[in-house]
Amino acid sequence: MRAASFVNFDPQRVPSPCFVVDVAAVEHNLQQLAAVAEASGAKVLAALKAFSLWQLGPLTARYLSGTCASGVHEARLGREQYGGECHVFSAAYSAVDIEQLAAFADHIVLNSFSQWQRFRETLLAAQQQRPQLQFGLRINPQHSEGAAAIYDPCAPCSRLGIPFEQFAGQSLQGISGLHFHTLCEQGFAPLQRTLAAVEAQFGELLGQLSWVNFGGGHHITQPDYDRAGLIAEIQRFSRQYGVQVYLEPGEAVAINSGVLVAEVLDLTHNGRDLAILDSSATCHMPDTLEMPYRPDIYGADSDSGEPSGDYPHSYRLGGMTCLAGDVIGDYAFAVPLQVGQRLMFDDMAHYTMVKTTTFNGINLPAIALWDSRSDQLQLVKQFGYADFKERLS
DSSP, X not given: OOSGGGTTOOGGGSOSSEXXXXXXXXXXXXXXXXXXXXXXXXXXEEETTTOOOGXXXXXXXXXXXXXXXXXXXXXXXXXXXXXXXXXXXXXXXXXXXXXXXXXXXXXXXXXXXXXXXXXXXXXXXXXXXXXXXXXXXXXXXXXXXXXXXXXXTTSTTOSSSBOGGGGXXXXXXXXXXXXXXXXXXXXXXXXXXHHHHHHHHHHHHHTXXXXXXXXXXXXXXXXXXXXXXXXXXXXXXXXXXXXEEEEOOSHHHHTTSEEEEEEEEEEEESSSEEEEESSOHHHHXXXXXXXXXXXXXXXXXXXXXXXXXXXXEEEEEEOSSSOTTOEEEEEEESSOOOTTOEXXXXXXXXXXXXXXXXXXXXXXXXXXXXXXXXXXXXXEEOOOHHHHHTTTO
8 A cells, every 4th residue: 555654544533534644654755855855956846736735834834945826725825824935827817816916926827928918017017016926937848748638738739838839929028937747647757758848849948047847747755756867857957057946746745645534334236246435436536537547445455346365355336426427446355345334545635635526415524634653643624514505605
């Protein structure tokens, strides 16, 4: 299991469903990211779109340079709860967004020349009042490394980033940096190939800038990630172009640090054994439907979900919503499941808590912080009817 500190955690200690995050595991990830920053000279930002458990904002601020956000609300959360630099990118901004962000953000990255031209005067006027405010453009090097098209910003007809040919005849006056984000859960080699594509197309522009943001999707805290290669490449790029490099890991902050506890509500049979949980694919772990991918479960054979010698009892696990496709997957267990039994889905801190919904009025999972070093457990948030009601009117 990837969130290995939970092997002996008792899921009965928390309500169900519940996200449980190991503070020690998050801090270990942050320490690795801080070591990369110190050795390379890069500034590392926490991508709140992946993991925004702001109770850990002060801990994150001890190790990273700030946060990056996808809009006004995330940016405010970063400024208020994390501190440090506040960077924001959105595929498009409204005039109200720009007015709000210009008052407190440090970097505002725009997705098109039309947005820059529309808001240029407003932004430059704000910069006169706040000289630390800087502006960048997101580029699209049209170099795909992603395996899933839904997560590939360089897929054909992508709405994300400006292709090189659109820079012809455009002025970069007022622009201090470029941003690209092309990776998803990937190692160093895809970044190295992406950098080669960026330099081949945009190399002549880089000397005019003060910073370049390499975006996110870097699996820096995975054990097999080539951190030495990353450090050397950042150092080389910074020296060659005279720029400050930024990294925006999201998953790398929280990977291998959390679980989702769920409970078996019912056991039925229709062509195969079925188990209904108090959690839901569509409400609580939508990546199982969007990606798709299969989350592992502690104590289960998740590879195929088919019966085997050690795991003879196979079930299709589904959620409690009315969506026919609210199916998490097929899993095999060593002993039969029981109603009331607790299951722990592995590695569920990143891109799960931030995507939960209350479709069908399904309750959101509680949130707990656990420190595997001290065994201290804190239930920091529980949800109820008011959370569902107040979203709707």
